[in-house]
Amino acid sequence: MADKFEPKLVGFFCNWCTSSAADLAGTSRMQYPPNIRPIRVMCSGSVDLAYIWRAFLEGADGVIIGGCHPGDCHYVSGNYKARRRIKIFETIMKTLGLDEKRLWLRWISASEGKKFAETMKEFTEHIRELGPSKIGKNWSI
Amino acid sequence: MGERFLLKIKDKDLNKGLKDFLLQVMEKNEISNLIVPLLIPSKNNVFPTFVKNRELLEDAKPIAPVLPVSTATMISKITRLSPSPEKILVFLKPCELRGILELTKFKQITLDNLIFVSYDCMGAYKTDFYEEALSGGKDIDSEYVSKNLMKGEQDDNIRDACKLCENFFSTAFADIGIGFIGTDGGILIEAHTEKGKEVLSKLSLEKTKAKERDERLEKISKDRKEKWEKEKEEIKKEATGIDGLVRYFSKCIDCHNCMGQCPICFCKECFWESPTFEFTPLNFLGWAEKKGAVKLPTDTIFFHLGRLSHMSTSCIACGLCSDACPMDIKVYELFHLVADDTQAAFDYKPGRDLEEEAPLVTFKEDELKELG
Numbered sequence: 001m002a003d004k005f006e007p008k009l010v011g012f013f014c015n016w017c018t019s020s021a022a023d024l025a026g027t028s029r030m031q032y033p034p035n036i037r038p039i040r041v042m043c044s045g046s047v048d049l050a051y052i053w054r055a056f057l058e059g060a061d062g063v064i065i066g067g068c069h070p071g072d073c074h075y076v077s078g079n080y081k082a083r084r085r086i087k088i089f090e091t092i093m094k095t096l097g098l099d100e101k102r103l104w105l106r107w108i109s110a111s112e113g114k115k116f117a118e119t120m121k122e123f124t125e126h127i128r129e130l131g132p133s134k135i136g137k138n139w140s141i
Numbered sequence: 142m143g144e145r146f147l148l149k150i151k152d153k154d155l156n157k158g159l160k161d162f163l164l165q166v167m168e169k170n171e172i173s174n175l176i177v178p179l180l181i182p183s184k185n186n187v188f189p190t191f192v193k194n195r196e197l198l199e200d201a202k203p204i205a206p207v208l209p210v211s212t213a214t215m216i217s218k219i220t221r222l223s224p225s226p227e228k229i230l231v232f233l234k235p236c237e238l239r240g241i242l243e244l245t246k247f248k249q250i251t252l253d254n255l256i257f258v259s260y261d262c263m264g265a266y267k268t269d270f271y272e273e274a275l276s277g278g279k280d281i282d283s284e285y286v287s288k289n290l291m292k293g294e295q296d297d298n299i300r301d302a303c304k305l306c307e308n309f310f311s312t313a314f315a316d317i318g319i320g321f322i323g324t325d326g327g328i329l330i331e332a333h334t335e336k337g338k339e340v341l342s343k344l345s346l347e348k349t350k351a352k353e354r355d356e357r358l359e360k361i362s363k364d365r366k367e368k369w370e371k372e373k374e375e376i377k378k379e380a381t382g383i384d385g386l387v388r389y390f391s392k393c394i395d396c397h398n399c400m401g402q403c404p405i406c407f408c409k410e411c412f413w414e415s416p417t418f419e420f421t422p423l424n425f426l427g428w429a430e431k432k433g434a435v436k437l438p439t440d441t442i443f444f445h446l447g448r449l450s451h452m453s454t455s456c457i458a459c460g461l462c463s464d465a466c467p468m469d470i471k472v473y474e475l476f477h478l479v480a481d482d483t484q485a486a487f488d489y490k491p492g493r494d495l496e497e498e499a500p501l502v503t504f505k506e507d508e509l510k511e512l513g
Binding site: 050053071077080084086087089090091097098106137139 | 377380381382383384385386387412428431432433434435436439440441442443446447449450451453454478479482483486487500501504505506508509512513
């Protein structure tokens, strides 16, 4: 058990695109690693940065946000706002030495089931290479 | 640069001289309300005070080197729900003015009928230090004027945040600025805005150029910036990685005082005070099971990281978070460090320009392509 590291990944996926893409990947019987724990949100713009911190502090090795392609947001501009927030999150991680590479933002539309499966594969491998995150191991946070 | 005038003060006491100037401004412009730092009746501290009765202005201490609270927060309490129906003249420090600018952007302050007067601030003392000096009968204000204000220097007891303040002079947002640095001798009065020009036009003042002023202000700013860049490296060494952060905030008792005093943290329904953080035994059992143990109170690092995410883009580096910390954690230093970077990411400077939108309330379609 101890020899193989299985990354714990949390995904915040927009209801209107990436969550549907996940469905499509599933109904199309596409294979992707089971490491991702998807959380359906109404918009990538509704993901408060506190949720992402919570995921990392509770032991996630990586967090991925999936939203609609720029210009395609169901609520017009939620994904642009999400992108700004992610920039802030990434900047804080970088400044405080918290390994910002563990956070990804990806645009995956409802029809891109294949892209969803591939992205999850890529992200899992990417985090596997980085190894376990230290953030969630500390019990005094 | 606005119009510059010389202010002649008969009295040697600067507080008194400035008070007389403010009274003159009020009289000539028919303003009957003033918010100014005032000695409280117990005579051992100074707070921003809304004054109607001019007799009470005998105890006005405009340049009192103390910052118990931010006047920005206080102005928000007054004008958040509706604009003031009467004109109010407000005398405050440059950092407080930056707070006002940010809070105005977030619709927490209505600017109508407010006229701001700010000055070259050489920093404040910690409130307990100042209170002790006043209790001991020391004329600390006069000492501060001669040792710090007039020389453009800072003594050792000045707050850490003030020692690193790069924006210590009244900015273009102040209707009227009062200068002590590079003034060709005497005190400089500057109208930065149209409102300020109109107010000053009713007074008979002698014009001046104060040619060396901008250069001297820039020099002080630059020196402090260099000092801060050095200090930044030290903090980075100390607070890097999750273990570094845990060490940095090891004394945190989750009191949220830093948030309470922060002029930028204005939310009435704060996430960190919400029922989200009311847990059941099962939550704690789960955490303890997963990690082996859970420190109580929990979520202290989470709180600071979350607050950084929510407010650091508008952090005006006033240092009130550090002052409010009962455990003397250097909250300000870490927040300033992160804020520098989050603000730079959007080329944003809080308190610079009212037209500049806060990073979290706007976006551009064509930006941050590297993220997606």
